Each structure stands twice: as structure tokens, then as C-alpha cells.
Amino acid sequence: MIVNISIQGQANSFHDIAANKFFNNPTIISCETFRETINQLCSKKSEYAVVAIENSLYGTINEVYDLILNNDVFIIGEIYLRIEQNLIGIKNVKLDEIKEVHSHPVALAQCEDFLDKVLPKVLRFEHHDTAGSVLDIKKWDDKTKAAIASFEAAEQSDMTVLARSIETNKQNYTRFVVLSRKQNLQVKTNKTSLVVQTLKDNSSGSLLSILSQFANNNINMTALHSRPIIGKAWHYMFYMDIEIDSTSKEYTEIINNLENMGCNLTILGNYNSGLK
Numbered sequence: 001m002i003v004n005i006s007i008q009g010q011a012n013s014f015h016d017i018a019a020n021k022f023f024n025n026p027t028i029i030s031c032e033t034f035r036e037t038i039n040q041l042c043s044k045k046s047e048y049a050v051v052a053i054e055n056s057l058y059g060t061i062n063e064v065y066d067l068i069l070n071n072d073v074f075i076i077g078e079i080y081l082r083i084e085q086n087l088i089g090i091k092n093v094k095l096d097e098i099k100e101v102h103s104h105p106v107a108l109a110q111c112e113d114f115l116d117k118v119l120p121k122v123l124r125f126e127h128h129d130t131a132g133s134v135l136d137i138k139k140w141d142d143k144t145k146a147a148i149a150s151f152e153a154a155e156q157s158d159m160t161v162l163a164r165s166i167e168t169n170k171q172n173y174t175r176f177v178v179l180s181r182k183q184n185l186q187v188k189t190n191k192t193s194l195v196v197q198t199l200k201d202n203s204s205g206s207l208l209s210i211l212s213q214f215a216n217n218n219i220n221m222t223a224l225h226s227r228p229i230i231g232k233a234w235h236y237m238f239y240m241d242i243e244i245d246s247t248s249k250e251y252t253e254i255i256n257n258l259e260n261m262g263c264n265l266t267i268l269g270n271y272n273s274g275l276k
Contacts, residue, residue, distance in 0.1 A: 006031055006040035006049045012153040013131035018079045018176040019050040032128050038067050041179055049073070054175040055083075058106065060225055065239055068179065068268050075193050075269025077178035084172075085111050087163040088134050088154040089146040095162060098122055102133040103148035111148055114166040134159055175274070184270045189246045191222075193268040196258065197229065197237040207238065209261060213254050219244050239268075246270035 006029040007015035019026055029046050031037040041049040053064045068075065085107055089098065098119060101108070105126045108115070115122065127133040130149035134157050137147045146162060147153075154161045198206040214221050223241035228234075244251050258265055 003027065003048065004029060004046045006037045006046035008032070008034050008037045008051060009129040010131040010135065010153075012134075012150060012156045013129055014081060014083060014150060014174060015050055015052065015176065016131070017150060017152060018052075018081050018174075021081070022050065022077055022079050022176075022178055023048070034061075034064055034067055038071055038073060038179065041073055041181060042071055044181075047180075048076075049179040050079075050176055051179065052174050053177045054223075055106070056171060056173040056175075057110070057169055060223075060239075062227060064177075065227065068177075069195055069266060073179045073181060074183040074267075075177045075271055076180045076182075076184050077271050078191075078274035079176045079178070080274045081174050081176060082172070083110070083167065083174050084151065084165050085130075085148050085167040086151055086154060086161045087111075087114075087146055087166055088149055088157075088159050089137060089162050090141060090143055091160045093143045093146070093160065093162060095119065097143050098146045098162075099144040100125060101146050101148060102127055102136060104128065104130045104133070107148045110167045110169070110172060113168040114163070118163070177269075178271075179269075183267070184246070186247070187270070189270040189272050191241060191243055191273045192246055192251070192270050193223075193239070193241050195237050195239055195266040195268060197264040198262065210238070210258065210263065213257055213261075214242055217250055217254060219250070219254070243273070 003023050003026045005019045005026040007019050008031055009015040010030050029040055034051055037049050040046045051064050054060045100123045102125045107130050108124050131153040133147040134149045134153045137145050138157050220243040225239050226236040229237055
């Protein structure tokens with residue numbers, strides 16, 4: 001069965017690679033922004049969406065968390081992808097001929113050491129997508145211009161990898177989440193993402209009381225970060241990832257306890273961890 005997946009980016013982008021890792025031969029709908037990607041899902045033009053939500057070096061992508069919270073979509077899966085960046089150009093180009101490097105701003109930042117040491121004089125230009133920058137380089141057919149993207153983007157575009165694995169940190173992983181209009185219910189999963197907002201105006205000890213619910217039940221928390229509440233200056237909500245069976249008695253008890261404590265809860269999704 002063919003599945004339509006909306007992603008941020010072009011074919012052979014890291015989003016595309018992640019989508020193909022999770023689904024069997026999906027039909028990809030390319031979008032320029034995270035908002036457009038999720039809008040495709042909400043308007044039923046795609047069945048699922050795949051979006052990056054966290055990077056091991058640069059942390060969480062707050063825009064994606066907020067878009068999930070503010071739209072009727074749910075996390076139903078996740079993929080962890082090792083990010084290997086490559087310098088890509090047209091054939092028969094030498095490194096000292098390159099004057100411009102084009103890519104997504106995050107990819108440029110991830111390769112800063114290589115660019116500073118090997119190509120210190122090149123101009124850097126930001127694009128909305130890594131794979132899209134490779135297509136632009138191919139279209140321009142200019143030996144002074146190069147892109148930074150995945151090996152797959154070079155291979156599928158019949159472009160040349162001028163330097164491989166140029167990212168500064170080799171432990172560079174991105175976490176992608178799979179979104180659906182339907183929540184995983186009555187299905188055993190081992191991870192839950194939720195948003196917790198205290199109704200006591202973040203009074204002293206309120207966050208500690210919330211966290212104790214997980215600690216007292218030996219529930220591992222894999223992520224915790226705060227986001228401001230729009231319209232309430234200096235008030236915050238908390239995004240959390242916890243490892244728990246969503247069909248278990250403990251899960252139901254914890255959710256009930258938090259609600260009884262006066263917390264406003266939003267479940268972003270129940271799913272299985274992408275870490276094997």
C-alpha cells in the first residue's frame with residue numbers, strides 16, 4: 001500500500017531518508033517549511049508527516065513542538081538518524097576552485113570546522129533544504145559553487161562528493177518524529193510525549209511535585225524543557241518525554257494524579273522508542 005508522507009525538504013534530504021527508514025516505499029510530498037509540512041497533514045493531503053524535532057548537538061526544535069501542540073496531530077513514531085554531511089559539486093572540480101558553499105544553515109554550522117580550515121575564504125549561502133541546494137548547484141553548473149548534503153543527494157543527482165563526512169562532530173544525530181491525525185490508542189507503546197502546565201502559576205515546588213510522580217514510580221524521563229506560555233509573561237509549560245507503557249495501570253494512575261494536582265495535560269503522542 002502506498003503511503004503519502006509530507007516532509008520538510010526535497011527528495012534525498014535527511015527528512016526523506018528518515019521517512020523511507022520508517023515507511024516502506026512511501027510517496028513523498030516535499031514542503032519548504034515545518035508549518036507547511038504539518039498543514040499538509042491537517043488538510044488530509046498527506047497521511048503522515050515526518051519532521052525533525054531534536055538534534056544531539058543543537059537541542060530541541062521549539063517550532064516543531066509548538067506546531068504539534070497547536071494542531072490536531074499526534075506523534076506515533078520516531079527515527080534517530082546519524083547525520084553525515086558531504087561537500088558536493090559538479091564533476092572534475094578541485095577544492096581550491098570553490099568560492100561559494102550552499103546549504104541549510106544548520107548543515108553549514110555543523111561543518112564549520114571544515115569550512116574554516118579547508119575553505120576559509122568561501123562565501124556561505126543559506127538554503128531551506130540540504131538536498132535542494134544540491135539541485136541548485138547542478139542547475140547552475142558552476143564549478144565555483146558547492147553544496148553540503150547527504151551522500152544520497154549527491155548520488156541521486158549524479159553529482160560528485162568532493163569531501164565526505166565533513167561534519168565537525170561525528171556523534172551528530174537527529175531525532176525525527178512521525179505525525180498522524182490519529183493518536184495511538186489501545187496499543188502497547190513504551191514512550192509518551194506530553195505537555196504539562198501547572199494551574200498554580202508555577203508556584204514554588206510545583207515542578208518538583210510533577211517530577212516526583214515519575215521518580216516515585218521509577219519512570220525514566222528522557223526529555224524535559226520549558227516553553228513560555230503566550231500571553232502570560234514569565235509563565236511556562238513543560239514538554240516531557242517519558243518511558244512508560246501507555247496501556248499500563250501505572251500510566252493511568254500517573255495521568256490521573258497529575259490532573260488531580262491541578263495540572264493541565266496535553267498528550268502529544270504514545271509511540272515506541274526509535275532507539276534499538
